[in-house]
Amino acid sequence: MRRFAATLAAAALFAGSACQQPAIAAERIVEAPAAQRTAKEGSGLKTAIFAGGCFWGVEAVFSHTKGVTSAVSGYHGGTARQADYKLVSSGVTDHVEAVKVVYDPSVVRYDQLLRIFFSVVADPTLKNRQGPDRGAHYNAELVPLSSEQRAVASAYLAQMKKSGLWSQPIVTSVEPARKFYPAETYHQDFAVKNPRHPYIQRWDAPKVSALKRLYPSLYRAEFRRN
Incomplete structure (x- = not known):
């Protein structure tokens, strides 16, 4: 991710990998269809992993x-030794950069998270x-952590491919769960901590x-802190 650092301390870490890219057209917002196969996950908190480019915006x-x-x-994936931002x-x-999401299915189902x-x-x-x-570390991937999530994710991708809402082929895949390594502390809650950061304003605030x-x-307006 070519981006500026949030702080002077982080600047050294971001040097050479930054958000200093030429201007690119805004990302297209497509209202995805409601899932035909809804998730039936029972009670209690559930966890899933989503990879969708820069983890700041996903989070x-x-x-x-x-x-x-x-x-x-x-x-997500790789080794513990190499789970380092640089x-x-x-x-x-x-x-791949990813976000581990814990959610209450009585409030928001997995299929609704997929739609979002x-x-x-x-x-x-x-x-x-x-x-x-x-x-490749910015690839979009779904990483279900249960058989129900996997079935819902596969059905939803198949539904999306038939919807005609996207002019190009859908290439996002459902991947097997591997080890997830939390990113460095300065990456957590990055958007709320750095609302004026150029990358956040340009790419993530619109999301x-x-x-x-x-x-x-x-x-919900309040930002859920980790």
């Missing part, structure tokens, strides 16, 4: 979603990139605004 959207109790930025952002590891994800977070037609970010506009019943 920001889900942290503003009712029923989500925790959204943690991190690295290494992951260089593209030399097997990680594909409406305002990730473009399902892009491979190894999202927004201004390029590389939160779209969540509020498209799904007002699932939007």
Whole structure:
């Protein structure tokens, strides 16, 4: 992710990997269809992992979603030794930037999270990139953590492919769960801590605004801190 640092301390870590990319057209917002196969997950908190490009925006959207109790930025896959921002952002590891989401299915179901994800977070037609970010570590992936989530995710992708809402082929995949490593502390709650950061203003604030506009019943104004 080519971006500026939030603080002087973080600046050194971001040097050489920044958000200094040429201007790129705004991401297209597509209101994804309501799922034909709804999730039946029972009671109690559930967990799922979503990879959709830069984890700042994924976390920001889900942290503003009712029923989500925790959204943690991190690295999915790869090894513990290489679960480091400088290494992951260089593209030399097997990680993808991802967010582990804990939610209450009595408030927001997994299929509703999928709809939000594909409406305002990730473009399902892009491979190894999202927004201004390029590389396999920015690939959009669904990582179910239960058989029910996997069935719902597979059914929803099939439904999306038949919907005709996207002009290009849908390439987002359902991936097996591997180890999830929380990202460095300065990445957590990044959007709320750095609302004036150029990357947040340009790419992520519009996603939160779209969540509020498209799904007002699932939007909450207060930011859920991890």
